[in-house]
Amino acid sequence: STSFHITLLPGDGIGPEIMDVAVAVLKRVGQQMKLAFEFTSAPIGGAAIDATGTPLPESTLETCRRSDAVLLAAIGGYQWDNLPRHLRPETGLLGLRAGLGLFANLRPATILPQLAGASSLKPEIVAGVDIMVVRELTGGIYFGQPRGIFEAEDGTLRGVNSMTYSAAEVDRIGRVAFETAQKRSKRLCSVDKANVLEVSQLWRDRLNALAPDYPEVDLTHLYVDNAAMQLVRCPTQFDTIVTGNLFGDILSDIAAMLTGSIGMLPSASLGASGPGLFEPVHGSAPDIAGQDKANPLAQVLSAAMMLRYGLNQPEAAHRIEQAVLQVLDRGYRTGDILGEGTQAVGCQAMGQALIDAL
Amino acid sequence: STSFHITLLPGDGIGPEIMDVAVAVLKRVGQQMKLAFEFTSAPIGGAAIDATGTPLPESTLETCRRSDAVLLAAIGGYQWDNLPRHLRPETGLLGLRAGLGLFANLRPATILPQLAGASSLKPEIVAGVDIMVVRELTGGIYFGQPRGIFEAEDGTLRGVNSMTYSAAEVDRIGRVAFETAQKRSKRLCSVDKANVLEVSQLWRDRLNALAPDYPEVDLTHLYVDNAAMQLVRCPTQFDTIVTGNLFGDILSDIAAMLTGSIGMLPSASLGASGPGLFEPVHGSAPDIAGQDKANPLAQVLSAAMMLRYGLNQPEAAHRIEQAVLQVLDRGYRTGDILGEGTQAVGCQAMGQALIDAL
């Protein structure tokens, strides 16, 4: 039987409880498909700050590096919000992305027919939405230098961050995006602000320069303000979107919210080699943590993405995705996606329903 | 009678035809209210590039400076998109904002009951939306140095832009925002990315430091990704939003698109002193230019904003706004806002209907 080392990063808030469900599902699918998973848990985010004084202990990064894939739940909570930046949960996540070289973030936003009513948009506008946002994740303004709050000689303060991309960084994410689009409907929309920013001009030029290598893919460009607007106006015009770190942060959240069920959406972060990181799009929801109310389905679908993109086990991934559809078809819903004629269940009961469906 | 010098910048695409309607409306209201307007037209954008070789001729900026208010229609078009940056229409607009010191951009997004159906969002989600986005307009990454595409010694290219704000710049726009919120429902939401960016941390710190001066205003903070999401999920939670140049570009367009009728939305850009700039949120729509199809109502409402915010003539502004509501009540619609049971009219006919309503 094939064997995989998986690092589990349950993190904060609802993280541990949804992680438990995903692990149970992985174990079950592993038995069925003769895949052996060896799980190692490690602290990150607020939990790591409390335990070790830092949001990303070196030992956690090492454990991740030595594994075949990393499954993360969620980080953050009010009690860590006012710590200095280097001690904040988010800083741990950014360090993990950089430390594992995870430059390509894939964020699918799809509307399941079972949950179509959950969107704040009209059903006819969102029916059939199936968008993949390819976000650059280790460059741009998130990591650019110089950065900081600087005091001038006259005592005045100035905040500075640098949005910077090298041609090589753009090419690298650009190729992932073209390849992603090629496997989908072959439409790739690159989003930038090239009418104002030079860094975007370089981005656009490089994307255009890559295009001849992917003759089947239809490449278009939109300015970020227009792209945000178009996502709201008519999301079905999009298939694959590629953009930088900051614009991707915003646009992938808009795309996610179009579905109305952000508790359902997984994501994958991949590097050139080494383990990928798989995590739900939603946050740590500290207000409902520990109450068995959380929706574990995005976490479970993140485990499926891990099987598909990180461990090359598409059949096992497919099984999990089918199980999710089945529990929805059977009417089970956590509070966040409750609808008329459906049955409210808690996090654990949803997990049990998944095991039953498998 | 009171007399005002107005600079008209018709610009490109549908600009001239919608400007004609706004001028006719201003003249009519001027007669009624005993306000004398002296209009001077000047070239900007693509039209200025074609006529003078530059998107913002010095004479245009001078004319604007010497006037009491500037009414702009729209700039840009495909034929100027591939010119070098300093020769692009957008560069003229940015130069105008900087040249007039227009640091405060006010972008209202309201849903008129007459046009509620136009939104891509469910009617119950957008009913009553009334948001004012206060966007910083002369700082941030739009103007920060260093900027450019730089070649390293090994020949590799790197694009760089700098997102930078001084404490004074934040305070200045922050005060406008608090004052705006105070005149509205007293809820102010500041949007930043303080969990990642130092420039946002300074932004947030300064906003918090201003808050005690406005004890009636309830100040909250959101990260930009979450704000974009919340605008889509439940826009009525927002009243006044304040944010930087780039985030404001994106969020104000989302807010505008929530209404589904971007052809209806005006904006104002104000400085510490000197003339303000008033313009529709929509673009120059080159594909329908010169065909008498354009919706002139955002331009007309921009003229109303000019009267209210730029010339301190709230009664005249109110008259224009009432006339717009009246023509909508009478069922007149341009193609972009056509609905069942309404009557299609062209740009000129809509102008005539406004004159009749006045």
Ligand SMILES: CC(C)[C@H](C(=O)O)[C@@H](O)C(=O)O
């Ligand atoms: C928590 C935060 C640092 C992070 C980001 O901005 O990348 C989050 O918003 C995300 O999108 O994963």
Ligand SMILES: CC(C)[C@H](C(=O)O)[C@@H](O)C(=O)O
């Ligand atoms: C045309 C462009 C430079 C401009 C901007 O980005 O500010 C526009 O999008 C706007 O919002 O007024």
